[in-house]
Amino acid sequence: MIKKRKRISLSIRVSSLLFLIIISCVLLPISVYAVIFPTVVNNPVTDITDTSAVLNGGLSDLGSATNPSLSFEYGTTNAYGSTVVGSPSDLWVPASFTGTLSGLSPGTTYHYRAIATEGELVGYSDDATFTTTGGGSAASTSLLWAIVPLEAAAIAIFVALIRMKSNGSVRAVLLTGAMLVMGVLLFLIIYNMLTAM
Numbered sequence: 001m002i003k004k005r006k007r008i009s010l011s012i013r014v015s016s017l018l019f020l021i022i023i024s025c026v027l028l029p030i031s032v033y034a035v036i037f038p039t040v041v042n043n044p045v046t047d048i049t050d051t052s053a054v055l056n057g058g059l060s061d062l063g064s065a066t067n068p069s070l071s072f073e074y075g076t077t078n079a080y081g082s083t084v085v086g087s088p089s090d091l092w093v094p095a096s097f098t099g100t101l102s103g104l105s106p107g108t109t110y111h112y113r114a115i116a117t118e119g120e121l122v123g124y125s126d127d128a129t130f131t132t133t134g135g136g137s138a139a140s141t142s143l144l145w146a147i148v149p150l151e152a153a154a155i156a157i158f159v160a161l162i163r164m165k166s167n168g169s170v171r172a173v174l175l176t177g178a179m180l181v182m183g184v185l186l187f188l189i190i191y192n193m194l195t196a197m
Contacts, residue, residue: 036063038116038123040070043096050106050134055084055099057114057125059091065118067092072099074112078127086114107135 043056055072062068070086086097097114104110110132114125 034064035121036061037121038063038065038068038118040114040116040123040125042112042114042125042128045112045128045130048130048133050132051104052100052102053104053110053130053132055101055112055114056096057086057099058096059094059116061094062092063121063123065116065121065123068116068118068121068123070097071115071117072112073115074101074110076108076110078111080111080113091116104132105135106132108132 038059039061041058041060043058045053045055047054055074057070057072059068059070067090069090070088072084072086073080073082074084075081084099084101086099088097091097101110108131109129111127111129113127116123
């Protein structure tokens, strides 16, 4: 009876040991080969002009990657649509990288994000935006040239009325000159307001 109990106890211990070995064999590879994606972040955009900008990003953690390729996606929506290769194009250690954009539209908001890629390991930054300068020039110029004829017509009407009342006297000449000066000043004020938009 005692021998039976010893055998059962030994059997339980062996079974427990085998169970622990099997669990270790299953879980150890999972923990060793866990995939960690590289981490990238956005830094403020610099050198923004009407048609160009410099995107700035940072590789903050390699994850399971050893030498990821770097790039930026950008476009007028968060669907992006265009890609520019980073500079440097890849990194072995956490560091900053840039992407120079050209051929952009003035006064337009663009979405962008940084990307680090190595095989199936792909890390994305959050979506961010920037807006190119300009964009108001064409509208301002059109509005300006729409106002010029109206202003000229108004001045001509005032001059005609003054001449009719004063019958060509010196007073009429002075008033005409004053109106012309006021018209020029008004033109310059409107022009400065529109070009400042």
